[in-house]
Structures are given as structure tokens and as C-alpha cells.
Amino acid sequence: LLADAWCAAFVWRKTSDPNAPQPVTEETFRRLAASPAHVPEAVRDEIVRLREQYQFFHWHLAFPEVFQVPAKGEKPESGALGWSGGFDVVLGNPPWERVKLQEQEFFAARSPEIAGAPNAAARGRLIRALEKADPVLFAAFGEARREAEGSSQLLRLSGRFPLCGRGDVNTFAVFAELNRAHIGRKGRAGFIVPSGIATDETTKWFFRDLIERGSLLSLYEFENEGFFAGVGQGHMLRFCLLTCLGETSVADGSTFLFRGARTEEIEDAERCFRLTAADIALVNPNTHTSPIFRTRRDAEITKAIYRRLPVLIEESQDEGGNAWGLGFQAMFHMANDSARFRTREQLERDGWKLSGNVFVRENARFLPLYEAKMVHQFNHRHGDYALLAPGEKGHVLPCPSAELLADSTFAAMPRYWIARSDVEERLKDDWHCEWIMGYRNVTDARASARTVVASLLPPCGVGHSMPLFFTGSVLDAPALLGTLNSFVFDYVARQKLGGLNLTYGYLSQLPAPSPAALKQEATWSRAETLGHWLETRILELVYTSIDLGPFAHDLGFTGPPFRWNIERRSRIRCELDAAFFHLYGIPRADVDYIMDTFPIVRRNDEQKYGGYRTKHLILEIYDELQRAIDTGKPFVSRLDPPPGDPRAAHGADVRRVAGGPNYAEPGNQEA
Numbered sequence: 001l002l003a004d005a006w007c008a009a010f011v012w013r014k015t016s017d018p019n020a021p022q023p024v025t026e027e028t029f030r031r032l033a034a035s036p037a038h039v040p041e042a043v044r045d046e047i048v049r050l051r052e053q054y055q056f057f058h059w060h061l062a063f064p065e066v067f068q069v070p071a072k073g074e075k076p077e078s079g080a081l082g083w084s085g086g087f088d089v090v091l092g093n094p095p096w097e098r099v100k101l102q103e104q105e106f107f108a109a110r111s112p113e114i115a116g117a118p119n120a121a122a123r124g125r126l127i128r129a130l131e132k133a134d135p136v137l138f139a140a141f142g143e144a145r146r147e148a149e150g151s152s153q154l155l156r157l158s159g160r161f162p163l164c165g166r167g168d169v170n171t172f173a174v175f176a177e178l179n180r181a182h183i184g185r186k187g188r189a190g191f192i193v194p195s196g197i198a199t200d201e202t203t204k205w206f207f208r209d210l211i212e213r214g215s216l217l218s219l220y221e222f223e224n225e226g227f228f229a230g231v232g233q234g235h236m237l238r239f240c241l242l243t244c245l246g247e248t249s250v251a252d253g254s255t256f257l258f259r260g261a262r263t264e265e266i267e268d269a270e271r272c273f274r275l276t277a278a279d280i281a282l283v284n285p286n287t288h289t290s291p292i293f294r295t296r297r298d299a300e301i302t303k304a305i306y307r308r309l310p311v312l313i314e315e316s317q318d319e320g321g322n323a324w325g326l327g328f329q330a331m332f333h334m335a336n337d338s339a340r341f342r343t344r345e346q347l348e349r350d351g352w353k354l355s356g357n358v359f360v361r362e363n364a365r366f367l368p369l370y371e372a373k374m375v376h377q378f379n380h381r382h383g384d385y386a387l388l389a390p391g392e393k394g395h396v397l398p399c400p401s402a403e404l405l406a407d408s409t410f411a412a413m414p415r416y417w418i419a420r421s422d423v424e425e426r427l428k429d430d431w432h433c434e435w436i437m438g439y440r441n442v443t444d445a446r447a448s449a450r451t452v453v454a455s456l457l458p459p460c461g462v463g464h465s466m467p468l469f470f471t472g473s474v475l476d477a478p479a480l481l482g483t484l485n486s487f488v489f490d491y492v493a494r495q496k497l498g499g500l501n502l503t504y505g506y507l508s509q510l511p512a513p514s515p516a517a518l519k520q521e522a523t524w525s526r527a528e529t530l531g532h533w534l535e536t537r538i539l540e541l542v543y544t545s546i547d548l549g550p551f552a553h554d555l556g557f558t559g560p561p562f563r564w565n566i567e568r569r570s571r572i573r574c575e576l577d578a579a580f581f582h583l584y585g586i587p588r589a590d591v592d593y594i595m596d597t598f599p600i601v602r603r604n605d606e607q608k609y610g611g612y613r614t615k616h617l618i619l620e621i622y623d624e625l626q627r628a629i630d631t632g633k634p635f636v637s638r639l640d641p642p643p644g645d646p647r648a649a650h651g652a653d654v655r656r657v658a659g660g661p662n663y664a665e666p667g668n669q670e671a
Helices: 002-011 026-034 041-054 103-107 120-133 135-157 171-181 204-212 263-267 277-283 296-308 344-349 420-427 474-484 487-494 504-508 530-542 546-554 566-583 588-595 599-609 613-631 666-670
Strands: 087-092 183-194 216-224 234-245 254-260 273-275 327-329 353-355 358-361 364-370 416-419 436-439 454-457 468-470 525-529
Touching: 002 026, 002 041, 002 135, 041 135, 087 171, 103 120, 103 135, 120 135, 171 183, 171 204, 171 234, 204 216, 204 277, 254 263, 273 296, 277 296, 296 487, 296 588, 344 353, 364 420, 416 420, 436 474, 454 474, 474 530, 474 566, 487 566, 487 588, 525 530, 530 546, 530 566, 566 613, 588 613, 599 613
Parallel strands: 087 183, 216 254, 436 468
Antiparallel strands: 183 234, 216 234, 254 273, 327 468, 353 358, 358 364, 364 416, 436 454
């Protein structure tokens, strides 16, 4: 009864009704310890009722031969649990379920209308309307939500699961902590859980504790190809076999396998590798979560990069840990902020006039609301809702033709618009330029050609699927954008990303040259800084439409946009990628290997050109840069005019802005 009362305290319904049983307090425990008769019968009955509803289970009472409760004054071996002992072996496949009530699942059979609501706001209105329309269903929903919230309270606040009882709790995580806590000092626990146990933000404290205590023996990850029927297949469902040790058996490093397809790979020396706590702290210094290296070679290449370059944000450093002055923002949530959005039909009905992709009425503006699928690397006009066929779903947007992109006045159309005042309100403390930068946070390292996709944008609203990022200096923005879109940066990201969401936590722990390094001379073109060498190329890639004129002006370029030329753009991007491979210190043989880890890029090239042109061109330019470094003779682009030269623009007078790069001199890039 004492143990039941302790659990009941976390799920007790609090009410102002004076006739309801009073909740469990410290006084309740003292009285129960003396005699159950000292506690009102109504309180005892409520404890029993809650025990039955929530199915409280007490391991030290169910297995007294395994767990010994110490006598008064003695300290237990396992202080957090209050007992000594444990099992020799814990083996299992725990449930994988979110504890929070899933509204759509609850109403799927009870009210398809509510389950099929277009967004959270609409679903909430329908649920509130049930109080009058269907009070029985409304009460059932309230009880189910209350039970889920009660369970969440116990898991997160009781102290029973200090490492995994966090955030939006999933049962697999708390079972993992439970399994480990229930083994004896010489015991072992082996269980099947999603591989996010090693890579996710909410389980990072559990994984870090495993590593730092030497408790993790092995983690073998597999993709569900024929292992479990009736659940997601392939890389969309990854699980791992995790084995951890008791307190007296400390592992000297842990054995890992990622993206396995067959159990035989556990014996493959190239596929399996060992990582120490120091290795994991090197590549994930903030979270100490696990990287997901595909092979031993990936592990060695990535660790070498981290020894040479800092991460974007290292939280342990009070000063200098954020050299780029990086900040992040999710501007508008597509569900929670949906009341702010307007469609084209709504705005035109209210008298607004379309200019480009901005609606204007007197001095007011409604700006386009960009979604992640509308942009790609160095291209904010990648997807256009206006090009959708009638009735066609917008999961994947049509790409504008090269002819449309060659028109510097062409602007891609969004699905929604939002008031400029709302955009300014969200940005006021973070950014003051007439352009912004964002990246796609939904990605897939296995099924997408590129993992990190970042773009520059004109003034606009942005949905939460494209978080914004800001630099401390406007002049650092081009180089950071180029870094994020480089193959080498993408390669490292693929060694980290376990799920489909590129969060701030993942991004901030990726390695990049510091802004200070960009102020040094380019070793292959010593007459200019590295930052300037990168900037001229990124400017031409980005500034292809008039709506990004403010970005060009902030860099000192006042000419018209650059012409959209696919072949030039391809060559410029290969020059950038070859340069970044040098900046990251990647040997040529590893450049060759890294490019082969992008199979979709390769397949697209082979279909279009009959060979892997991107890789071959990058290697060719990499060699040219190396010769320039070795000989001291400056690298000269094969493009004529060279990247960033005004002659590649649409053709208007270009004048130099005081203090800015002298783009007006054609030979500037080759000086």
C-alpha cells in the first residue's frame, strides 16, 4: 500500500471538491507506515482504484529474492532505486509508444471528422465543440488525456527515470533505463529499441551515462528488411540491439554497427568498429550522442576532420564557442500560426494586388510564406505552387524551367502569404537585413541527393520546416552558406543524422572553418583572402533574381542579377566543393571515396551525362588547386568571365561601393 500510494501521488486528480479524497502527502505516508487504519478509507480506496487503472508494479515486492531493501541505516547499492541486487540477465523487446495521447489515433475510430481535421487548430475547435455535441465522447477523451498526462508526470517528475524521463517521453526510452537499472553488478541487459536511443536529443543523457561509465558493450543497428513484419520497412525503421553491463564490468570502448542489413555483418571487421568516450566527445562535444558511421573508414575520416576543425557551436566554451555568432529561429509554425496565413483568393477578394510574389495595398504588404520544399541549395526559386496542375497535391513541387529561372524578375509563388508586420515582429531582435537564410530541417541521408540544403531568401515569412540561421556579421553569411552546401559538410552530417530531422543540435555540432580562417589568404590564390574567393562565387550562384538585390548591395555589388547559366553554375559549385575539401584537409583518395557516398548524385549524373561528372570535375579542380598551392602560381578559373565578374550579369553599369570588393574590375578575380 505504501508503494501504491507513492505512485498514486503523481497521478492523483487534483480538485477543489471538498468531498473528493484528499491527495497523498508526506503526512499520508507517515500514517500509512504506522497503520493503514490511520488513513481515511476514501483515500485508501482511491489509491487502490488508481493502482488498478495505471497497473502499478513494484519490482522489489514482486522479486524479493532479487532485490533486497536495506535495513534502516544501511545504504543500498543502487541509491536511485533504494534497493540492492538485481538480475543476472535482462532480455527483451519493450514497447515503442509515445506516452502523450495522440489525438488523431484516439479519434480515428470514434470520430473520423476530428481525426481528419486539416490542422491542430481545426482539430482543437472540433474537440471543444464535443462538450455540447457529444458529452460522453468529450468525457472519454478527457479521461484518456488525463491518464496519459498522469503517466507522463510519474515518468518525468518522480525521479524514477532521471535520464530518460524527459520531453515527449517514449516508452522504449524509459524501458531502456529500467532494464539497465535492474541488472546486478555483474549482470548484462540486452534489448531491442529504436536506434534513436543513441542519437536523439531526449535520450542523450542516458547514452552519455552509458558511455562515460563504460556500461555500453555494443550497439548493433539494423534497418528493418524482413526482420519484423507489419511495421515500417527499410531505413524508415531503424532499430538496434543494445547490450549494457553491470557496475563491475567496465567496457574499454564500445562496439558499433550502423545501417546493418544482415546479422552476419556483426562479424564484419570493416562494418563494425570501436569508439571510446573520447571519440564520441570529439565528434559530438555538446550532446555526447553517437555518430552513425557506415564503415570504419567513415569513422576515421570524420574523427580526423574534427581534430582539425572546430564545431559551429561548442556549448562548453563560454567565450569563442560560437565564432560565427550563430543564432536560430523557427519563424512560423504551419499549424499553430495558420490563423495568420492568407491564400491568394482571400487577398484578391479583399482588394490586394500582386506584384511579383508580394501582395500590395496602399502602404501595406503581404509577403510570400516560404516552405522548405520551395528552396534548394543556392536557389530560392526551386519549387512553385503556381506550377501545380489543378487538383495536384503539393507534396513535391514542380521546378521552374531554366527559361523561367533565366528571367531575373521571375518569382516563385507560395501556397500562403503573411503580413509583413508579422514577419518584422518575429525578426526584430535577430536580424535587420532585407534578406534571410534558412535550411531544410526535414531530410533523409539515405533517400535524398543532399542532406543539408541551405538557401538565401528575400524578405518573406518562413514555415517551421525551414529554420532560419543568422550570423554575427553580415559579411560572414556567404561563406557560411557555401560551407553548409558543400559536399564535405554534407558528408559529415550524414555521419550524425539518425532520423529525418536536422535539428539545431545536429547542425551546431558539425565542423566548419572559423570566420578568422576566412580572413587568411587563399593558399591557391594568395593575392586575395579565402573569404573573398568564396564570396565572389557564392554571389553569382545566389544573386540571380532582383528580389535579392539587397544581399548583393550589402556585399558591395550594385549591378543587376547574374544570368542563370546551368553549366557555369555547375562549374562554380565544383570549384567551391574542391576548395572546401582542401579547407577540411581531405586527402585526394578520401575525396574520391566521399563523393562515392552520394549515390543519388552519381545516378543523376550518369543518367544525364553518361558518367559521374560532378565527382570527376571536383577531383580535376582539386588537383588544380593543389598545384597552385605547391607552385605558388595562382589558380585561375576556366570560366570566362571568371565567377562573380559583372560580365556574367544581365548587363548594366556596375560601380564599386566604398569599402566593398572591386567587382567592377574584370581581372580582380585573377589578381
